[in-house]
Amino acid sequence: MEKKITIYDLAKELNVSPGTISRSLNNHPSISQKTKDRVVFKANEMGYKVNKFAVNLRTQKSNAIGVIVPKLNSNFMSTLLAGVEKVVNEAGYNLIISQSLESVEKEIMNAKTLYNSGVDALLVSLAFNSESSEHFMPYIKSKIPLIFMDRVFNLPNCPTIVIDNFQAGYDATNHLIQQGCKNILIVTGNLKRNVYSNRLLGYKGALEDNNIVFNEVNIIETSMEPQSAKDVVDYIKSMNVPIDGLFVLSDSFAAHCMQKLKTEGFSIPNDIKVIGFNNDPISELVSPTLSTIEYPGYSMGLLAGESIINQIKGNINLQETNSISLRHKLIVRESSKK
Amino acid sequence: MEKKITIYDLAKELNVSPGTISRSLNNHPSISQKTKDRVVFKANEMGYKVNKFAVNLRTQKSNAIGVIVPKLNSNFMSTLLAGVEKVVNEAGYNLIISQSLESVEKEIMNAKTLYNSGVDALLVSLAFNSESSEHFMPYIKSKIPLIFMDRVFNLPNCPTIVIDNFQAGYDATNHLIQQGCKNILIVTGNLKRNVYSNRLLGYKGALEDNNIVFNEVNIIETSMEPQSAKDVVDYIKSMNVPIDGLFVLSDSFAAHCMQKLKTEGFSIPNDIKVIGFNNDPISELVSPTLSTIEYPGYSMGLLAGESIINQIKGNINLQETNSISLRHKLIVRESSKK
Numbered sequence A, B: 001m002e003k004k005i006t007i008y009d010l011a012k013e014l015n016v017s018p019g020t021i022s023r024s025l026n027n028h029p030s031i032s033q034k035t036k037d038r039v040v041f042k043a044n045e046m047g048y049k050v051n052k053f054a055v056n057l058r059t060q061k062s063n064a065i066g067v068i069v070p071k072l073n074s075n076f077m078s079t080l081l082a083g084v085e086k087v088v089n090e091a092g093y094n095l096i097i098s099q100s101l102e103s104v105e106k107e108i109m110n111a112k113t114l115y116n117s118g119v120d121a122l123l124v125s126l127a128f129n130s131e132s133s134e135h136f137m138p139y140i141k142s143k144i145p146l147i148f149m150d151r152v153f154n155l156p157n158c159p160t161i162v163i164d165n166f167q168a169g170y171d172a173t174n175h176l177i178q179q180g181c182k183n184i185l186i187v188t189g190n191l192k193r194n195v196y197s198n199r200l201l202g203y204k205g206a207l208e209d210n211n212i213v214f215n216e217v218n219i220i221e222t223s224m225e226p227q228s229a230k231d232v233v234d235y236i237k238s239m240n241v242p243i244d245g246l247f248v249l250s251d252s253f254a255a256h257c258m259q260k261l262k263t264e265g266f267s268i269p270n271d272i273k274v275i276g277f278n279n280d281p282i283s284e285l286v287s288p289t290l291s292t293i294e295y296p297g298y299s300m301g302l303l304a305g306e307s308i309i310n311q312i313k314g315n316i317n318l319q320e321t322n323s324i325s326l327r328h329k330l331i332v333r334e335s336s337k338k
Helices: A007-014 A016-026 A032-047 A053-061 A074-090 A104-114 A136-142 A163-180 A192-208 A228-240 A251-263 A297-313 B007-014 B018-025 B032-048 B054-061 B075-090 B104-116 B135-143 B165-178 B194-209 B226-238 B251-263 B296-312
Strands: A064-069 A096-100 A121-124 A148-149 A158-161 A184-188 A219-220 A243-248 A273-275 A292-294 A323-326 A328-333 B065-070 B095-099 B122-125 B146-149 B159-165 B182-190 B219-221 B246-247 B273-275 B292-294 B323-328 B329-331
Touching: A007 A032, A016 A032, A016 B054, A032 B135, A064 A074, A064 A104, A074 A096, A074 A297, A074 B075, A074 B095, A074 B104, A074 B251, A096 A104, A096 B075, A104 A136, A104 B075, A121 A136, A121 A297, A136 A192, A136 B032, A158 A163, A158 B251, A163 A184, A163 A192, A163 A243, A163 A273, A163 A292, A163 A328, A184 A192, A184 A228, A184 A251, A184 B251, A219 A228, A228 A251, A243 B194, A251 A273, A297 A323, A323 B007, B007 B018, B007 B032, B018 B032, B054 B273, B065 B075, B065 B104, B075 B095, B075 B296, B095 B104, B104 B122, B104 B135, B122 B135, B122 B296, B146 B296, B159 B296, B165 B182, B165 B194, B165 B246, B165 B273, B165 B292, B165 B329, B182 B194, B182 B226, B182 B251, B226 B251, B246 B251, B246 B296, B251 B273, B296 B323
Parallel strands: A064 A096, A064 A121, A121 A148, A148 A158, A158 A323, A184 A219, A184 A243, A243 A273, B065 B095, B065 B122, B122 B146, B146 B159, B159 B323, B182 B219, B182 B246, B246 B273
Antiparallel strands: A096 B095, A292 A328, B292 B329
């Protein structure tokens, strides 16, 4: 490895004092812009590197924010992270992103690794099968800001950023009922997660308000992976009372179900009306275009980023605003037309 | 802020020596498993935190790998990052992810911030308008491993991980010609980027090998944002010789163009045959289903992760394998049927 460049090397090269180098690199007002420019140019040219670790040791700040999400390659999650990254990057923080890959074991390991990395804060969206909050306790004990987004635990002093999943589920179901559906199947992911269980409650609420009796057989819980679309269509074909409405809690899985239904001879929206969730780009591009609930991923990301920065800096006390709920929107397209 | 928990606090609490605490936390063989378990349990309970910065100062390793990508919320990029994260996480490294948002100014700023954060390596996929490699020089001078993925610069000692974009462009164009197309429009992003310019060269090569004269009017350069689909369709309608083939260098933009073409009365594949690029999930879900080039984003991510870990650990010398090219695959679906 090459010898590490120090401020003394820079001072010698530029024929100024080490103090001038140090003040220039710290943008001190006592140094002229011309000198600063010369120093910064030479520092870059020679490959000078700030000893950030020494700075960290002094300030006990890592300037890093940890993130744990189920997986990076989902449209909603990558959109949300794009929002978070924009805000924290502009505030001078680095974002350390890790995936649980829907496994609680990996979530526990990531929480531990990020804790030991000395992150200043943690943003979490939970894995499918995460049930205990034990692995977040070290953050709470050390008073490191911890915010849950979308898939959340409700822990004391840990703000959550969510949408009103109950109301969103209600609105989607109510829309199908208004379009004439009387026997609606809801297709959901793991009901341990708040996002899905609350949308299911909304579904039940809308049925009740429209005097439709809820039937347990009208819930199907799946992995929402493309290959499960066949199971959903087989289930629909096996039902005694024909389904006339389908509420799928993910646009991308709804698109797969529609495709499978079409190849099995179902006409959408004539035989079955369909509504998805998320307003993924895909929902505008399938035929028929897919009705859905718009879910503000990017805004959620911006807000999560702003909240965490404010909390680190002590500008606001998020404990007082323990849950931030963002507005969703019903988007009606061809798949649920009368 | 609460008082920081030290190994002395733990020692007092458990009534053992500080040395025992330290050895337990470092999993030293001289300590019994029972004691280790007690110490780790208590350390978690009390919110003890390893002073990683002190460790960093000693080892000059951050155990962090920086990443700069154009944007997180594209299917290809998030899939690629999912692969990178999986490998580096398993190797005990953190991934610091930043976005250039297709702006060279932000790319320069991110390169500087990550450099000053002391990352052990950097992975980059370039912004649309990045032309100078000046901002990567500090890494090269300091011998910090630097790998370019997909959108690359060819710099000495900086490996690149790409697909053979020339051959992929050739294969897509040749397929359309085999299906009977004689007047093929290519729809591309910014031609400053290697990925697009090389695919264009492949397009020209395939025309030449099939004795079709290349015509400059058959190239249209766009932002490939959804709203530009209208411009492409207007352009197609304005052409003197009708287009019978369309090669769009992104599936998602191809889907938008197809949708617009259909509403303008074009029949696909009868009037115009279409092929995209990437094999995005969307390509299977649109009607007609979209022919495309499969582009191994996840594999590219795994490989980039492995390469950078090996390079950090000195296991291999990537300088000797300066460019890794992954295999692409032509996928024929309905949109290019005869």
